[in-house]
Amino acid sequence: MTTNSSAKASNAPVVPHRPHFSSVDEVLAKLGEQGYLADRATATTVYLADHLGKPLLVEGPAGVGKTELAKAINGAIDADIVRLQCYEGLDEARALYEWNYKKQLLRIQQGNATAAASGETWEDASDDIFGEEFLLSRPLLTAIRRTDPTVLLIDEIDKSDVEVEGLLLEILSDFQVTIPEMGTIHADRRPFVLLTSNATRELSEALKRRCLYLHLDYPGPERERDIIISRVPDVAPALAEQIVRTARALRAMELKKSPSIAETIDWAQTLLALGINTLDEEAVKTTLGVVLKHASDAAKAAGELKLN
Amino acid sequence: MTTQAPDATVATGGLLSHLTGFVDALRGTGIPVGIGECIDTATVFNTVDVLRREDLREGLAAVCVKRPSYRLAFDTMFDLWWPLAVGDGTAIGSGDGEGGEGDPDNPELPTNADGEADIEAWRKMLADALLNGDTDLLRRIARNAVSALGKGAAGGGRESYYSYRVMRALSPDTLVSQLLAGLLKGADKGGMQEAVARQTIRDRLAEFRRLVDAEVRRRVAEDRGKDNVAKSTVRPMADQVDFLRAQSDDLAELRRTVHPLARRLASRLAARRRLGRSGRLDFRRTVRASLATGGIPINTYHKPRKQHKPELVVLCDVSGSVAGFSHFTLMLTSALREQFSKVRAFAFVDTTDEVTEFFTPGADLPTAVQRIGREANLVWFDGHSDYGHSFEAFEEKWPEAVGPKTSLLILGDARSNYRDPSLATLRTIVGRSRHAYWLNPEAQRMWGSGDSVADRYADVIDMQECRNAAQLAEFVHNILPGA
Numbered sequence: 001m002t003t004n005s006s007a008k009a010s011n012a013p014v015v016p017h018r019p020h021f022s023s024v025d026e027v028l029a030k031l032g033e034q035g036y037l038a039d040r041a042t043a044t045t046v047y048l049a050d051h052l053g054k055p056l057l058v059e060g061p062a063g064v065g066k067t068e069l070a071k072a073i074n075g076a077i078d079a080d081i082v083r084l085q086c087y088e089g090l091d092e093a094r095a096l097y098e099w100n101y102k103k104q105l106l107r108i109q110q111g112n113a114t115a116a117a118s119g120e121t122w123e124d125a126s127d128d129i130f131g132e133e134f135l136l137s138r139p140l141l142t143a144i145r146r147t148d149p150t151v152l153l154i155d156e157i158d159k160s161d162v163e164v165e166g167l168l169l170e171i172l173s174d175f176q177v178t179i180p181e182m183g184t185i186h187a188d189r190r191p192f193v194l195l196t197s198n199a200t201r202e203l204s205e206a207l208k209r210r211c212l213y214l215h216l217d218y219p220g221p222e223r224e225r226d227i228i229i230s231r232v233p234d235v236a237p238a239l240a241e242q243i244v245r246t247a248r249a250l251r252a253m254e255l256k257k258s259p260s261i262a263e264t265i266d267w268a269q270t271l272l273a274l275g276i277n278t279l280d281e282e283a284v285k286t287t288l289g290v291v292l293k294h295a296s297d298a299a300k301a302a303g304e305l306k307l308n
Numbered sequence: 309m310t311t312q313a314p315d316a317t318v319a320t321g322g323l324l325s326h327l328t329g330f331v332d333a334l335r336g337t338g339i340p341v342g343i344g345e346c347i348d349t350a351t352v353f354n355t356v357d358v359l360r361r362e363d364l365r366e367g368l369a370a371v372c373v374k375r376p377s378y379r380l381a382f383d384t385m386f387d388l389w390w391p392l393a394v395g396d397g398t399a400i401g402s403g404d405g406e407g408g409e410g411d412p413d414n415p416e417l418p419t420n421a422d423g424e425a426d427i428e429a430w431r432k433m434l435a436d437a438l439l440n441g442d443t444d445l446l447r448r449i450a451r452n453a454v455s456a457l458g459k460g461a462a463g464g465g466r467e468s469y470y471s472y473r474v475m476r477a478l479s480p481d482t483l484v485s486q487l488l489a490g491l492l493k494g495a496d497k498g499g500m501q502e503a504v505a506r507q508t509i510r511d512r513l514a515e516f517r518r519l520v521d522a523e524v525r526r527r528v529a530e531d532r533g534k535d536n537v538a539k540s541t542v543r544p545m546a547d548q549v550d551f552l553r554a555q556s557d558d559l560a561e562l563r564r565t566v567h568p569l570a571r572r573l574a575s576r577l578a579a580r581r582r583l584g585r586s587g588r589l590d591f592r593r594t595v596r597a598s599l600a601t602g603g604i605p606i607n608t609y610h611k612p613r614k615q616h617k618p619e620l621v622v623l624c625d626v627s628g629s630v631a632g633f634s635h636f637t638l639m640l641t642s643a644l645r646e647q648f649s650k651v652r653a654f655a656f657v658d659t660t661d662e663v664t665e666f667f668t669p670g671a672d673l674p675t676a677v678q679r680i681g682r683e684a685n686l687v688w689f690d691g692h693s694d695y696g697h698s699f700e701a702f703e704e705k706w707p708e709a710v711g712p713k714t715s716l717l718i719l720g721d722a723r724s725n726y727r728d729p730s731l732a733t734l735r736t737i738v739g740r741s742r743h744a745y746w747l748n749p750e751a752q753r754m755w756g757s758g759d760s761v762a763d764r765y766a767d768v769i770d771m772q773e774c775r776n777a778a779q780l781a782e783f784v785h786n787i788l789p790g791a
Contacts, residue, residue, distance in 0.1 A: 024356065024363055044356060044366040051355045052348065059376070101606045109602070208374040209342055215376045221441065221511070246500075249507035281500045305500040 017053035017190050020077040020149070021046075027076075036065070036072035037219075037227050045214040046073060055172045055193035057157075057208065060216035063260015066196040069216070070153040073192060079149035082191070084139040086160035092167055096177060097141045104129040130181035140168075141177050143191045150191035157207075158197040165207045172210040218251060219261070227261060232268040242279040243267055250291065250301055259291040266290050281307050324350070330389040334372055337381040341372050361390065387522060388529045427477060435483050438512045439490045446512075450519035453478060454527055458520075469527040471520045480513055587611045619650040619713050621741075623702065625720030626680065627657045627693040633749040637719045638677055641667060652709055655680055656698035659688035662706065693723055695761070696730030703733050710737055716744040718769065722755070722762035729761040735768050747774035747783065 021027045027043040027050075038046070046069075049056035058066045074081045084095055092098075111125045137145065143152035154168070170176060175187035195211060197203060219227065221244050228240045243264055251258045259267075270290045276283045285307050292298045302308060331346050341349075352367040365386050373382045430453065437445040457477040458469040484506075491505040593609035622641050641653045655663045661684040666676040680686075688697060702709075710716055716738065738744040748755065748762055752773045755762035765771060774780050 024360075040362060041366040041369075044363045045370040048352060048355060048367050048370055052351055054348075056370075057374075102601060105601055105604065105606075205340070209344060211374075212370040213374045214370060215373075215379065221508075242504075245504050245508050248511065249504045252507050252510070284500060305503045307500060 019051045019053075020192070021050050023047070030076035031069075031072045034072040034075040035230060036068060037223060037230060038069070038072075039219065039223060042069065042214060042216065045212055049212045050192065052212070053190050055195060055211045056214060057195045057197065057203070057211035058214045058216055059197045059199050061218070061258065061260075062198055063258075063262050064216045064218055065261055066216055067153065067155060070151060070155075070194040070196070073194065074151040074153075077149055077151070077192065079151045079192065080146070081151045081153055082139050082143040082146070083153045083155060085155045086157050086164065088159060088161060090160045090164055094138055095140050095164065095167060096138055097179060098136045098138060099130070100134045100136050104134050107134070135179075135182075140171055141185070143193075144171065144175060144177050144185060144187045146191065147188050150189070152191040152193045154193070154195040156198065157195045158200045158203065162204070165204050169206055169210065172207070218248075218258075221245065221248060224261065224264065228265055228268050231265045232272060235268045235272055236277060239271065239277055239279060240268060243271070246279060246284065246305075247291065249305070253300060253304055255292065255297040255300065256294045257292070257297060263291045281305075323353070326389070327353070330368075330385065331372070333385050333389065334382065337385060339372060339378045339381060345371050364390065383522070384525055387526050391526060391529065431478055431480075431483065434478055434480060434516070435486055435490075438480070438483065438487055438509070438516065441508075441512055443515065446516050447519050450474075450516065450523050454520060454523040458524060458527070469524045471517070471524045474520050474524075475517070480516060484509055484513075619711075619715065620652070621709055621714050621716050622651065622653045623660070623698075623716070623718045623720075624653065624655050625657070625693060625695075626655045626686065627691075629693065629721060629723060633719070633721075635677065637747070638680070654702060654706070654709075655684055655686055656695075656702070657686040657691055658694035658697055659686060660698045660702040660705070661685045692725045693720070694727045695720070695722060695724040695765075696728040696733070699730050699733040699737065703737055710741045712740070712742055714741050716741040718744070718746040719749075720746075721748055721750045721760065722746075722765050722771075723758070723760050726759050729764060731764060731768055734765065738769050744769050745783075746771040747780070748772065749775055751775060 021030070024040070024043050024047045027047045028038060028040070031038045031043065031046075045056065048054075058069060060066060071081065073079075107129050108125060139152070143150050157165070157168075170178065172193065175190050176184050178184045218224070221241075224244045224247070225237070225240045228243060229235060229237060232240075247259045247264045247267070267287065267290045270287050271277075271279065271283065274283075274287070276287075284305065285302070288298055288301065288307075292301055327349055328346065331341050331349060334341050348371045349368055352364070352371055356363045356367045358364050365383075368386065369379070369382055373379055430449070433445070434449055436442075437449060453474045454469055454471075458471065458474045459467050460470050460473050487509050488502065488505055491508060492501055588611050590609040590611045594605050594607070597607050597609065598605040622637075624637050624641065626638070638653075638655075641651070651667075652662065652664045653667055654660050663676075663680050663684050666679050666684075688694075688701070746765065746769045748771055750760070750762065750773070754760065755766065755771075756764070762771060772779075772783055774783055
């Protein structure tokens with residue numbers, strides 16, 4: 001098979017990286033405009049990732065706003081988001097690129113028919129079928145090739161098989177993809193790459209070395225209260241405070257699934273919809289299902305909060 | 309990695325060597341920092357406003373700390389290498405303690421007539437700060453309290469700072485009932501409100517303790533030089549904490565590390581089992597699918613491979629001497645129990661009982677452990693470990709538990725109180741199993757000392773030292789998937 005280098009695949013250096021943010025405070029303000037109340041640590045890390053042009057690995061328990069952070073950055077830099085949702089069994093063909101076999105086959109069959117007439121040889125045909133037209137680009141290649149501002153979100157990387165990490169290394173360090181038949185495709189414009197992980201398995205050192213690292217945990221009580229108030233503006237601050245404190249008590253219980261921020265927001269909305277404005281035993285008992293999703297958790301919480 | 313050229317900014321030799329010294333110190337505590345990351349730390353200086361200390365801290369952390377368990381060691385090192393600079397808001401670090409440099413936000417901390425600290429007034433202020441969750445005030449109290457109350461003799465005629473002295477003088481734990489009353493504001497005691505309020509108080513007390521600890525580290529570093537402190541103050545990381553020597557503080561920390569670890573191990577086992585799932589070619593499906601591509605079999609289909617389901621039998625010593633370890637291993641057992649269909653768990657002190665049923669999927673672990681203590685029949689004679697009798701009881705009552713498909717895992721320190729170790733019984737059990745491993749929470753050099761029969765058992769069964777979470781992770785990684 002001949003290797004066919006397109007003009008794009010020349011060894012041109014990556015276009016200098018242009019940062020989107022000029023200061024940590026600007027990150028805070030812009031994420032705030034998107035409704036994401038970040039703490040200073042998060043903002044600093046985002047700012048650094050933006051400036052160094054490095055991927056950002058965000059790790060932490062489920063429901064602390066890792067994916068939301070990607071969406072907020074996306075909004076803040078006015079980009080489009082390309083999302084790769086990882087799962088067990090994810091492979092190159094789903095993550096990177098794939099050849100459109102059926103179309104290639106059609107091209108060959110049609111070629112056979114006309115070959116006699118036009119004198120087309122196999123070399124011509126084989127050059128042809130490994131061209132742009134037959135390439136199906138999947139999220140990673142798509143993100144590399146986009147020329148508009150892009151946020152590449154690689155979600156739940158810990159759910160994928162170990163091989164996928166190997167696949168990512170070239171993209172994360174050099175922002176390029178090598179396709180054996182076509183050559184190397186460089187990013188014209190570096191996407192803002194965000195990887196999220198729930199830490200269900202240890203990621204490889206090689207992957208971590210290429211990324212900045214942010215460990216996102218449940219926010220402090222004041223910030224969580226502010227988040228609830230910003231998302232559910234009608235909620236009374238006192239009720240938000242009660243929700244946060246109760247949620248923290250629940251999180252301290254070592255449940256199978258601790259209430260996430262999204263769930264405390266849901267809780268606030270539920271209480272509001274039911275017209276409940278103090279969180280007493282009765283209110284918690286009727287609405288516990290909003291925050292706890294396992295029967296054993298609910299039983300344990302009811303016991304420890306002395307609801308019965 | 310092509311980023312901005314680290315040109316003029318890091319040319320200052322002093323700063324650069326300070327930075328590399330910092331990175332070396334991080335490596336010294338066991339945080340792996342690669343060369344590329346070392347370069348990135350220099351770029352961090354180029355990028356963030358170094359006068360904002362917290363920005364610098366988070367920036368360096370983002371580059372150097374790739375695992376949450378490293379964070380405490382990193383913070384310690386950061387505090388030592390970049391001690392509090394003036395200009396981040398509060399007037400501190402001058403070392404003269406008693407605050408109140410004419411700053412209206414920093415009220416005079418109370419002293420009594422003799423010019424000594426007025427403990428009652430401090431406690432009142434602390435109670436107010438805890439009640440209102442006022443972090444700034446807490447931080448200020450912590451700083452001043454350390455310099456006023458935390459000093460003590462360190463031996464060799466020198467003085468040092470200790471957080472326990474601060475905690476003893478202020479004894480914030482005795483404020484709980486007062487805080488509780490304040491938080492409940494007249495609501496009923498005993499109900500949910502109290503449970504929630506107690507958690508809030510626990511959170512805030514922990515915060516205060518953290519602030520005091522940080523301040524103590526800083527003051528000690530000022531006095532004794534960072535290199536000395538770096539060697540002595542960094543606590544071992546949670547996954548390096550010895551199971552048998554874990555303090556209650558460590559245990560809480562260990563639980564936090566172990567919980568995801570157990571889950572991670574379980575998911576790793578599951579992943580290994582599912583890998584290579586494609587078996588023989590499914591000819592029929594492949595040919596049918598090829599019709600769509602003109603008879604060319606582009607996609608092949610495979611029959612799922614027959615799964616070899618490993619059976620696991622766990623035998624766990626739950627006597628008092630290995631309490632920390634056994635709690636931890638029961639945690640692991642429960643994780644495995646949820647992952648495999650066939651796990652049987654047995655616990656023993658001086659006789660054995662099956663405890664599998666306590667680990668039904670979804671069961672709550674602390675409750676399960678309590679029920680084991682209450683309901684399982686583990687004591688036969690006097691409640692001191694007796695490995696020999698336990699093995700005999702196991703062999704007698706459950707001879708069918710261990711068969712040619714079974715992996716056997718024994719957890720315990722092999723301290724049998726000078727009783728008959730019953731080696732022959734163990735040899736029989738091990739001989740019948742497919743694999744057998746023994747995890748011993750004692751250091752290998754202690755095996756065979758005193759009443760330990762570990763070295764004799766080690767002749768019969770593959771015994772491994774497993775003193776901390778890291779070693780356990782290594783064991784599971786290396787061995788269990790082959791079960």
